[in-house]
Amino acid sequence: MHYFETIAEMGHEQVVFCHDKASGYRGIIAIHDTTLGPALGGCRFWNYASEEAAIVDALRLSRGMTYKNAVAGLNLGGGKSVIIGDNKTTNREMLFRAHGRFVDSLGGRYVTAEDVGTTVEDMDFVHMETKHVTGIGSKSGDPSSVTAHGVFRAIQASACQKWGSDSLEGRTIAIQGLGHVGYYLAKELHAAGAKLIVTDIDAGRIKRVVDEMSATAVALDEIYRAKADIFTPCALGGVINDDTIPQLNVEIVAGAANNQLLEDRHGDALEARGILYAPDYVANAGGVINVYSELTGWSRERSLRKADEIYQTVLSVFRLAKDTGIPTYKAADRVAEQRIQAVRGMIKTWPQYPNKES
Numbered sequence: 370m371h372y373f374e375t376i377a378e379m380g381h382e383q384v385v386f387c388h389d390k391a392s393g394y395r396g397i398i399a400i401h402d403t404t405l406g407p408a409l410g411g412c413r414f415w416n417y418a419s420e421e422a423a424i425v426d427a428l429r430l431s432r433g434m435t436y437k438n439a440v441a442g443l444n445l446g447g448g449k450s451v452i453i454g455d456n457k458t459t460n461r462e463m464l465f466r467a468h469g470r471f472v473d474s475l476g477g478r479y480v481t482a483e484d485v486g487t488t489v490e491d492m493d494f495v496h497m498e499t500k501h502v503t504g505i506g507s508k509s510g511d512p513s514s515v516t517a518h519g520v521f522r523a524i525q526a527s528a529c530q531k532w533g534s535d536s537l538e539g540r541t542i543a544i545q546g547l548g549h550v551g552y553y554l555a556k557e558l559h560a561a562g563a564k565l566i567v568t569d570i571d572a573g574r575i576k577r578v579v580d581e582m583s584a585t586a587v588a589l590d591e592i593y594r595a596k597a598d599i600f601t602p603c604a605l606g607g608v609i610n611d612d613t614i615p616q617l618n619v620e621i622v623a624g625a626a627n628n629q630l631l632e633d634r635h636g637d638a639l640e641a642r643g644i645l646y647a648p649d650y651v652a653n654a655g656g657v658i659n660v661y662s663e664l665t666g667w668s669r670e671r672s673l674r675k676a677d678e679i680y681q682t683v684l685s686v687f688r689l690a691k692d693t694g695i696p697t698y699k700a701a702d703r704v705a706e707q708r709i710q711a712v713r714g715m716i717k718t719w720p721q722y723p724n725k726e727s
């Protein structure tokens with residue numbers, strides 16, 4: 370792998386290799402773009418098959434965060450870190466304190482958070498060494514209701530685009546996954562007059578939604594072919610694929626799950642079938658909005674107001690897709706790039722610039 374060529378092509382600013390002998394910590398911190406603000410992104414703890422796999426993951430995930438944070442309208446750039454090793458280890462304090470020290474050495478250019486293989490308790494260890502961490506025990510708490518509200522707004526915007534009205538009264542919505550986000554979302558959709566078809570691997574979660582919201586439960590595989598207006602993935606990634614697309618019996622796909630398209634070409638395949646796709650990272654931006662609220666001290670009301678804006682963002686993605694003849698998943702990237710370009714091009718005038726102390 371040619372590292373400088375790769376990061377130049379992908380647009381990264383900085384990649385830091387970190388090693389702490391005492392704890393055995395081996396980490397990579399990738400800062401993709403800080404045009405909008407400090408690079409925020411979680412810390413993934415994983416037993417990578419090779420060092421190259423770890424680097425590629427850090428590069429890919431950090432770039433994804435630039436887009437996600439930009440489209441959410443936040444003053445945040447994109448970054449991500451990975452720790453190489455067995456994430457089941459019980460020897461965590463020194464590992465995560467080492468991570469915290471390396472994060473701190475970047476002076477706030479990168480802000481770390483929980484991700485696959487890491488926990489709130491791990492972030493508490495990181496916090497012993499740096500203030501540049503979010504998702505610690507005492508702060509913003511469960512982001513799911515804010516995420517769910519943003520997805521609800523994305524669904525309304527999709528309805529508006531498809532049917533000329535954002536009313537969900539009488540619409541049928543098939544929800545896959547009734548966990549943290551899926552449950553709150555089901556409540557909002559039910560309150561808006563939608564009929565729900567649901568599934569989950571957890572029978573208790575299904576029962577709660579059936580009892581509370583008169584939802585119809587279906588078997589795991591049946592959710593893809595359920596006759597509904599909207600399919601809402603709230604469980605796993607990769608659920609829009611060669612196998613599921615021909616089964617879909619809906620006009621819209623909009624949900625909370627990350628990485629819903631198994632590959633980009635599946636976004637094109639949805640388009641070819643006339644199914645409108647609300648890009649996942651635009652729809653589920655409430656999660657990162659909640660993290661930002663922790664950094665800035667926003668109230669819950671302010672976070673929900675920001676999540677409300679996802680409605681307009683989704684509509685602007687659809688508009689750009691239509692105007693330029695590209696699929697919606699590509700248009701979402703363009704909207705993010707346009708915002709970064711606009712901020713980069715902002716005219717800086719005295720007395721705000723340059724720094725008067727310089």
Ligand SMILES: NC(=O)c1ccc[n+]([C@@H]2O[C@H](COP(=O)([O-])OP(=O)(O)OC[C@H]3O[C@@H](n4cnc5c(N)ncnc54)[C@H](O)[C@@H]3O)[C@@H](O)[C@H]2O)c1
Binds near residue numbers: 545
């Ligand atoms: N929590 C957030 O704020 C947030 C933010 C952004 C994105 N997301 C994404 O949204 C999705 C849901 O997040 P969550 O926090 O609700 O997770 P969760 O773990 O609380 O819920 C996931 C639910 O999906 C169910 N499930 C698992 N496999 C399934 C299957 N094969 N079929 C049907 N159901 C299945 C689980 O039993 C669980 O109830 C994830 O993809 C997550 O990455 C969440």
